Amino acid sequence: MRFQKTRNQPCEKYVIIGEGQRFLIEKYSGKGHCSEMEDAKIVELYWSRSEDAIKESRDKYGAYCYAIAYNVLYSDPDAEECVSDTYMNAWENIPPKKPVLLGAFLGKITRNIALNRYVHDRAQKRSGGTEVLFEEVEGILTDGEDIMDTVALRDAINSFLGELRKKDRVVFVQRYWYMCPVSDISREFGISESAVKVILHRTRNKFRDYLNERGINI
């Protein structure tokens, strides 16, 4: 069992990961017990069709989801709307789903909604930050026939991420999944923006080579 300390929530928590089970325990911070509900309990609320599920989700992951949406759309009202849609989407999908990591679950929904909205609205309003991201990954893409097996691609990505050093992986995911600005990543890691760009550049090259080695053209 290993303890992974996270500070992404208002109160300090430890994610306990081990033996195929993942759950959160709250740690008493000394400044008052954390009032946020555990993911499992929130999920239970969804299952019992209690509207408190949305309220608890908003309290615990509202800002997190907002950040993801905002990073894609760069618009306050659009990001707010995406977050609202996220709760509706979660309400419709739980049940039958029973996510263990509710944050990641909600984050994925938000990201998906935001990306769809961005692509849909792209012709009208382009976000500079997102466009830059698209340009960054163009080096990975080939002119060849696109892979049609998205499952194979997803597995390849997961496999690739698993082979990366943790730091490089987190930087990569923050940039291309969370779509964080380079400046935020550099601030979080305490390194220069140039260093972040170097990490991203090398990781992109590795990713391209990784896919090439496996005959995956994207």
Next chain:
Amino acid sequence: MKPEELFFAMQDIDDEYVTEAMPKDKAAVKRKRFIKRMSWIAACLALFLVNVWLFLPPPSPAVPDISAFEGDPDYELIEKINSVVDHGEKQYKNNLAIICNKLGIGTLDGDEMVILPYEGEIKTAYGDAGEPGVITSERVKVVGDKIYYSSYNELDISEEIPQRVNGIHYGGELLTGEGNTVISVQAGDHIDVYDKETKKILSYVSSISGTLVTCATVGESLIVVTKWRIPTNGDAYSGDVLTPDIAADGNGFADLKNHSKVLPDNITSRYCITVTLFDRNSLEQKNAITVYSVSNDCTTAHITAENVFITTSEYERLSSDGLKYTKEGKTDIYRIAISGDKLEYRGDINIQGFIEDESYMDEKDGVLRVVSENRWLVYKKGLISDKFFDKEYGVSLYLISLGDEMSVVGSNDTSDTLFVSRIGEISADRILLNDLCVYTVGYDGDFVYIGTSLYPVQDSLHSFCQVDLSDIDDITFKNTKKMQWFTTLIDYGEYFVGVGDDEVEICVYKKSAEGGIDIESVYTYTDHSKRYEYYMDGLFIDRERMLLGLRLLTFNDKYEFEYEVFDISEGIPHKVLSIPCDGKGVAIYVEGWVYVFDDAGVRREWVGES
């Protein structure tokens, strides 16, 4: 594949990686954005409030609590005075102006500095303002065979070699030239009467409230004019603070005796002027009058045998004209009559223009004659401070009847107050009304002489004007048409002498049989290497011997002074003596000798008796 498709493909990466890379900062993006937004709002609000504060007028000074004095007979007056912001103190337009002033930004520009009076300025006469029967103060006095001078005690000139006598230190203004005593008035707060034989103090006043404006002896009386300010300290508000203090013969402080108050209807200032009358020998204080609520800008006083005239000049703002407005120079003249050992307030009058010193005034046959310099300053309104924009000058001559109350008299009066129109209207000759300013004024019987200048003075367009007042129904004006720049005018009986500063210029005019001067008779002496120090202690006048002594500053970088003596007995300024001075020397003529006192000591030179 399109880039966005790759991003969609990454959507389903393992939750573990998503959770692992959960940005710490990003979770708080919304909060941070909120804080950032609120910070901007707060900053804008703060900026707005700061701007509002900057352009608000500064708060009035704290008013002392005077509740402890309720029940005092003068409580109503105390209340009025307590609420007054001192007139004459610099008033700032807003808080930004205060800050700019502290940083040295937006201060008065050079032109304005020249023409605005200094706060609390008290002018001493540059001219010869002596009146019959009045002994005005001097720095050097001759009493019998002794010369008194503040820095050198006394000099016994009865011996072959004059002996300096130690014993009593004389200071300030010296008054009497008669009897057995010398009166020394020290800068307004100390008056001593000495016995010149025994060198002992006969009587003294150790303190009198205020700053000395002027002093003189009239008959057996000593008149002292002082200016003072009612304190702002609340503790000082008692009944007696409204009456100046005096400490005589070591008896401690007491209110002035027989003190009268002259109070205007509207109290606008804490400044007051007090005229105190003493017996000149015993220094017994006999009478006193205080005029309350006077301007603190420019003050002078003129003592005649029958009256004390006090003037305070200041600028009054006239109505605005769009983005500009004008300030006009105005002078209040207060008259206090001397009747034996009594003083009596006899009214006041307000005239246009500034009175720079007491030589601008002269009393003759119940009429006060006053020359004033009209000034109009035009300002442009500004956010921080109003900016001086333009100025106009003029000269006015007033004849003020001294009946029971003062009033302006005259026949060609076109307004309610002006008697003699501005000189420029009489003379069409290159003197423009709005550009004339006054440099010096001299009176000689029915004639008034005015040394004028076109502004700016650097143009050296100066003129010497003569006004004949012998018939007030037919006033005539003559201009010498000479470019003469007089700062001092002296009546020598047969001749009239004008002395100019900058480069030394002495003009001697012969008086005509009809009175006044013959403007064609001028004889001029000039010295381009020196300048005249135009203060009253910088010259001596001996009318009997027809000598004029001037302290001159040499135009070099060593700041060297010389004392030069001119004999004008033949109508031509003839230099008879030149003595280098160590510092600012003063001199006096006594029985053929000119004594010069300076930082190095005293020396004398023989110039001969008449």
